[in-house]
Amino acid sequence: MAAVVPEDRLSGLPDAILVSILSLLPLDDAARCTVLASRWRHIFSSTFLVDFNADMRGCRNVLKAVNCILAAHPTAPIRSFYARKRFHSGWLQELARRGVEELDLDLDPRSCTRPPMIRPSLFACTSLTRLAASSCVFPAAAKIAAGAPQLVRLTEIELYDVTISDASLGVLISHCPALERLSMQNMGNSGTVHIRSQSLKFFHSDGMFDELFIEHAPNLERLYGAYMYLEHEVWLQILHAPKLEFLGYLGMNIQAIEIGEDTILTDDQVQVKTLMPSLKTLAIEVSYTKEGYISWITQLLELFPCLESLYIRSDTWSVIQAAAPESWDVLRYIPCVDNHLQKVVFEVYRGHEWQREMVKFLHGRSMFLKAMEFHCKEETNTPGDHFKVPSEQWVMKQKELLCLDSRASKDARFLFFKRQLVHNHHDDACNNEWYKRQYYDDLYEV
């Protein structure tokens, strides 16, 4: 409405200033201001509703506030929607109508008697490119209509503490033909998880499965289960993932590792036929107290003939236990160790004898080794002393004990770091620019 009387001074301010003022207010306060002038309404819907932040702390009734805002701006498009703690499933239809592209539902299991439920109308949001959901329940597969639309633009799904059945996950994935990244964290034990996706490239999880079955994933590059090696005995089967480059963490607690149709590695059965030549990086946990750990490692390495990088983790917190009496006197040919391995990383190097023997085996055999990293941590029996940095003398001594002169690759470099590798190195840290820049900052200079 154009007023003929001289406008108040505030309304005479440029849009940029009004936006900067409104943006300092919680969404409900800002929305309330819009009754003052039609120009404010326009600014509000064109700036604040585009990226709708429904996290209104201090607002007594968030659900009502969001409903009112939506009703007052019936045609405003919403590109992204962020809900924290409170979300009404009915909004999904409304958001779908407004072309929502990013949906972040950070719900709170404690705010309701039962965890909030996502409705099947999620599939109406056909413009979605990214979905993040936490602390909620995904609809049962049977509730999702067979003819539900495909989410053709959705490339990224992040689930955190979400209850979702294997069947529902299957329906979700099958409705996302462009899905590239799937992350499942803190899901409790997810039971069986079955992956069939033509487009998936990255699958990240904490690894708490009974069974992880990669049935058909022709474009999968990274398969990461941070704690897949813990004592819950995952059955891991990779039937078809011809582009897989990264796999971890594997450990002896894994009940079975199956590759293709005819390779299987279990406690009492070893059959190696189908190999995985695509794999470049493997991350393992070494259960050095278990009998047979060395033959487990060497058999595992045989499955990946072109492996270039090997990350080795071992129990980091408890004090040293006696290693199983095993020997690295392995004479047989292991293709990746002899001909491909370029990088070996001991994520926590404490100078244990089993570690030293493993180092000597690897550098003595790997003709193409370029770098071996030791992320050092000194053995200590004093609780609270876990972050003590080993002395330079200790590192010098280790270098001696490791017989580095007997290495097969004369070009190999041996790098000693003043702290252990961060736990989330493979998760997100390794893509972080700051992390990459400071990675070599804490090298020993000896």
Added chain:
Amino acid sequence: MAAPESGDGNNGAARMVTLISSDNTRFEVEAAAASLSQTLQLTILDGGGGGGDGIPLPNVDSATLSKVLEYCIKHAPAAANGGAPNATAVDRAELERFDNEFVNIDQSVLYSLIMAAHNLEIEGLQSLVAKKVADMIKGKSPMEIRRTLGFPDPTPEEQAEMNAHMLEYGWAYE
């Protein structure tokens, strides 16, 4: 942020520049203080504003400019050492106290300041005054906001429109 000694051999004594308000009043200030304005910074780096020249500011009157410069002079030392990572807590508390008092002003002055901070692109001052206005709005009903911000009384037409919206926003007045 431009340090005072950057530029053209005026080492030693701090370099001064002259600013001319819309009503032709001349203000002589240290270049470092005036450089808090992104708009002025480039001119000053180019060596402008020195000697008898002066930089004309046709959009800012002398009352507002003196207020703006009061802010700049107070904030220049902290800005010069990169947001003052090593400023003491006392220094920071002193700046905060200054800021609070600084915006405790008549509304007409506040609006002139908003415009000046915007035109001169003085980041800190922009957010300081925006925050002041936001604080004036926070938690108030639309009628209270109208009064606080000095909107003219609504025309019958506007009143009807407002009533319609107030219905929709019923939640806001609980």
